Amino acid sequence: MLNQQLETAMKKWLEAMIESNGNFVLAVVGGKGGLGKTTFSYNFLWLLVKYNIPAVLVDCDNGQNSSAEFAADRKAANILPEMPVIAMPTEQLSKALPKLAKEFRVIIIEFGKTDNAESAKRALELAIKLADKIVMPLQPTAPDVKTIPSAEENLIRLNSTVPAFIVPNRVKKESQLNVIYGVRSFLKCFKVTKTYLGDRLCYQDSLGFDGRSIFELNGTEPKKAQHEFIQLFEEILND
Numbered sequence: 001m002l003n004q005q006l007e008t009a010m011k012k013w014l015e016a017m018i019e020s021n022g023n024f025v026l027a028v029v030g031g032k033g034g035l036g037k038t039t040f041s042y043n044f045l046w047l048l049v050k051y052n053i054p055a056v057l058v059d060c061d062n063g064q065n066s067s068a069e070f071a072a073d074r075k076a077a078n079i080l081p082e083m084p085v086i087a088m089p090t091e092q093l094s095k096a097l098p099k100l101a102k103e104f105r106v107i108i109i110e111f112g113k114t115d116n117a118e119s120a121k122r123a124l125e126l127a128i129k130l131a132d133k134i135v136m137p138l139q140p141t142a143p144d145v146k147t148i149p150s151a152e153e154n155l156i157r158l159n160s161t162v163p164a165f166i167v168p169n170r171v172k173k174e175s176q177l178n179v180i181y182g183v184r185s186f187l188k189c190f191k192v193t194k195t196y197l198g199d200r201l202c203y204q205d206s207l208g209f210d211g212r213s214i215f216e217l218n219g220t221e222p223k224k225a226q227h228e229f230i231q232l233f234e235e236i237l238n239d
């Protein structure tokens with residue numbers, strides 16, 4: 001169903017990871033609500049699980065835990081494979097990670113939205129400490145773009161060397177990207193991914209009912225979504 005090229009790339013990537021006896025930890029961050037963190041994390045997890053990579057999504061969106069709920073809905077609807085999602089308070093992350101790393105090769109940490117500057121800083125601090133890569137989905141709108149400078153400042157202040165990506169999400173037309181591209185030249189830590197995700201109803205239809213990923217939907221729009229998501233997945237893994 002998915003492309004051969006991805007399968008080959010994925011196997012190579014996994015073999016290298018096994019050889020180095022390591023894990024890969026991806027932190028999905030974003031201070032605001034509704035950026036696409038859950039949509040991104042859940043579909044990313046699905047791709048890994050699909051390719052038999054031992055992966056888990058740690059849902060630290062305290063108070064909401066949408067990913068954990070989607071996984072539970074999926075289980076209740078008897079859809080296989082099961083999505084390994086664990087809900088956990090952010091404060092328990094550091095302690096829990098070594099144990100999870102023994103069981104899973106890939107760990108996706110989905111951070112929750114932050115209420116104030118201090119909690120945003122703490123979340124990024126944790127992301128830098130624990131993750132190999134950081135992803136921040138962002139819509140091409142002024143309120144979302146306005147969150148970039150403080151995230152960037154925090155990464156600089158914390159001397160982060162962890163590769164960090166801004167993923168443009170819910171893009172209706174390419175010209176909208178200019179609002180994100182406009183700040184690109186100021187960025188020292190974040191890199192904007194070349195691939196962006198379109199604004200497509202199927203992203204909403206998918207998770208909402210029974211925890212299905214976009215890869216389990218049929219039709220033209222889901223096909224486009226699958227295509228762009230695989231491209232994004234490859235870009236983030238290979239960059």
Ligand SMILES: Nc1ncnc2c1ncn2[C@@H]1O[C@H](COP(=O)(O)OP(=O)(O)OP(=O)(O)O)[C@@H](O)[C@H]1O
Pocket residue numbers: 030032033034035036037038039040061064066112113169170171197198199200201202203204205
């Ligand atoms: N590319 C997209 N196209 C259309 N709708 C999208 C897209 N990405 C996300 N959405 C929708 O936008 C809403 C917010 O997305 P999501 O729940 O993934 O964001 P979030 O950052 O996890 O938000 P929260 O902080 O509330 O947990 C959801 O209804 C989701 O279905």
Ligand SMILES: [Mg+2]
Pocket residue numbers: 037038039061064066067
């Ligand atoms: Mg969420």
